[in-house]
Amino acid sequence: MQDWLADIDMGVAQAEEARTRLMQALDDGAEVICLAPDATLDTAGAQLLLAAVQTARSRGRTIRVSIPETAPAAATWIALALDRGAITPAAADAP
DSSP states (O other), rough: OEEEEEEEEESSSGHHHHHHHHHHHHTTTTTTEEEEOOOBBBBBHHHHHHHHHHHHHHHHOEEEOOOOTSSHHHHHHHHHHGGGGOOOBOOTOOO
């Protein structure tokens, strides 16, 4: 499984860079997008992640998102109910 570490904040201020890097990660075959432990996420970033998931699906692939529970991004993820199955989460302790 190929992981891609999103070591940038996923927010409106970084949207252009985040989109470019997400699309490059998809082109490179990423299967899991891992947000950094200190990453932030707003609704613009959530939309970018959803778009990456949809792009992967349109290419016949599945991509998952991994957010550390203690990351600032996790609160937004939960508030937007994305933890309820909109995106398949990556299991933190999967083999």
